[in-house]
Amino acid sequence: MNRRTVPTAALLARMPLFSSLSPAALEHLAAATLTLRPRSGEVLFDRGEPARGIYLVVYGDIKLISTTPARGSRLTGMAHAGHSFGEPVLFLERPTLVRAQAACDALVLMVPADAVVAELDRNPKFARQMIAGLSRRVQSLVNELDQQALGSGSARFVAYLARQAQGAPSLSWTLPATKSQIASQLNVTPEHFSRILRELVDAGLLQVQGRRIVVPDMERLRQGAQ
Numbered sequence: 181m182n183r184r185t186v187p188t189a190a191l192l193a194r195m196p197l198f199s200s201l202s203p204a205a206l207e208h209l210a211a212a213t214l215t216l217r218p219r220s221g222e223v224l225f226d227r228g229e230p231a232r233g234i235y236l237v238v239y240g241d242i243k244l245i246s247t248t249p250a251r252g253s254r255l256t257g258m259a260h261a262g263h264s265f266g267e268p269v270l271f272l273e274r275p276t277l278v279r280a281q282a283a284c285d286a287l288v289l290m291v292p293a294d295a296v297v298a299e300l301d302r303n304p305k306f307a308r309q310m311i312a313g314l315s316r317r318v319q320s321l322v323n324e325l326d327q328q329a330l331g332s333g334s335a336r337f338v339a340y341l342a343r344q345a346q347g348a349p350s351l352s353w354t355l356p357a358t359k360s361q362i363a364s365q366l367n368v369t370p371e372h373f374s375r376i377l378r379e380l381v382d383a384g385l386l387q388v389q390g391r392r393i394v395v396p397d398m399e400r401l402r403q404g405a406q
Contacts, residue, residue, distance in 0.1 A: 186215045189209075191238055192236070192289065193206055195236050195264065196262070196313070197264050200309050201299070201306060205302075205303060212294075213290065213292075214292070215288075216287070217286070217288075218242075219282060221281065224242065224281070226276070226279045227275075229275060229276050232266075232290065232292060233291050233295070234266050234267055235264060235266045236263075236264050236288065236290075237263050237264070237288055238288065239261050239287050240261065240285060240288070241260055241261075241286065242286060243280070243281045243361070244257040244279070245280075246278050253364070254364040255362065255364050256278060258283070258357070264313070266280075267310070334376050340362075340366060341398075345395070352394045352395075354391050360373075380404075383404055
């Protein structure tokens with residue numbers, strides 16, 4: 181793709197959140213959309229900043245990081261290609277709750293808040309689609325809380341890998357953040373996470389090559405972690 185020419189309307193049409201819009205509506209939103217090309221490590225916005233709009237990841241991975249005095253920085257989620265983020269605080273009209281930081285070089289579209297609200301006022305179908313998207317986000321958070329309630333750190337990590345495998349019998353996947361950040365997302369200490377990896381490797385259930393995780397047999401991993 182030419183770095184100077186981004187087919188914004190066509191890219192918006194590929195995003196689930198905007199796929200129901202007419203070509204005219206897409207062109208209207210595209211005219212207001214900003215194209216962001218964050219480099220690895222670059223912060224798109226920080227906690228406490230005003231919510232500017234909805235962010236759509238075309239390619240790359242964006243880390244969503246929360247910070248509290250008691251626990252410090254914690255990875256709370258990842259936005260991958262095709263995902264959006266920023267909607268909840270946009271509609272609450274409150275400052276952002278997390279930092280959004282590029283895990284690698286990325287292309288992100290930012291649709292400003294006023295353009296989104298104007299389209300919602302014009303298009304009830306778009307409003308329903310937005311509600312459905314927010315409902316899926318709530319469901320995802322509930323599922324994540326259920327995973328956090330699993331009894332052991334190993335079980336949480338295996339469930340995490342199973343989500344990445346999406347039903348495939350094996351997995352070869354690069355962790356989208358540092359091992360310490362993945363540990364925080366799983367609610368374990370970095371030392372505990374390293375021990376989990378070592379135990380699973382020693383059991384022959386997975387291989388670790390830096391941040392690359394290879395699972396030859398997902399079912400065997402699930403059985404072995406029980």
